Amino acid sequence: MGESKTYTSPASHSATELALEGGWRVVVLNDPVNLMSYVVMVFKKVFGFNEPTARKHMLEVHERGRSVVWTGLREKAEAYVFTLQQWHLSAVLEADEAH
Numbered sequence: 001m002g003e004s005k006t007y008t009s010p011a012s013h014s015a016t017e018l019a020l021e022g023g024w025r026v027v028v029l030n031d032p033v034n035l036m037s038y039v040v041m042v043f044k045k046v047f048g049f050n051e052p053t054a055r056k057h058m059l060e061v062h063e064r065g066r067s068v069v070w071t072g073l074r075e076k077a078e079a080y081v082f083t084l085q086q087w088h089l090s091a092v093l094e095a096d097e098a099h
Contacts, residue, residue, distance in 0.1 A: 023095060025071050025079050
């Protein structure tokens with residue numbers, strides 16, 4: 001009963017720890033501009049997705065307003081977000097609290 005235990009929550013991880021653990025998500029958000037076929041084509045080109053995977057993510061964006069299309073190290077995630085934005089898709093980087 002006299003033992004004291006320290007628990008750390010995921011929120012206490014530093015940005016460096018998250019970067020090392022690969023705790024970053026690339027999220028594509030819905031927009032009223034891009035055609036569904038265009039979004040599928042971009043997912044295939046940028047991520048190398050096959051047609052069914054690209055369509056699954058496109059439909060998730062369309063129906064739910066967002067889709068996590070990639071998770072991993074921050075530097076790579078930032079590069080994907082930049083690339084998607086160059087293709088005129090709405091993409092953001094999010095910390096993955098699960099890590």
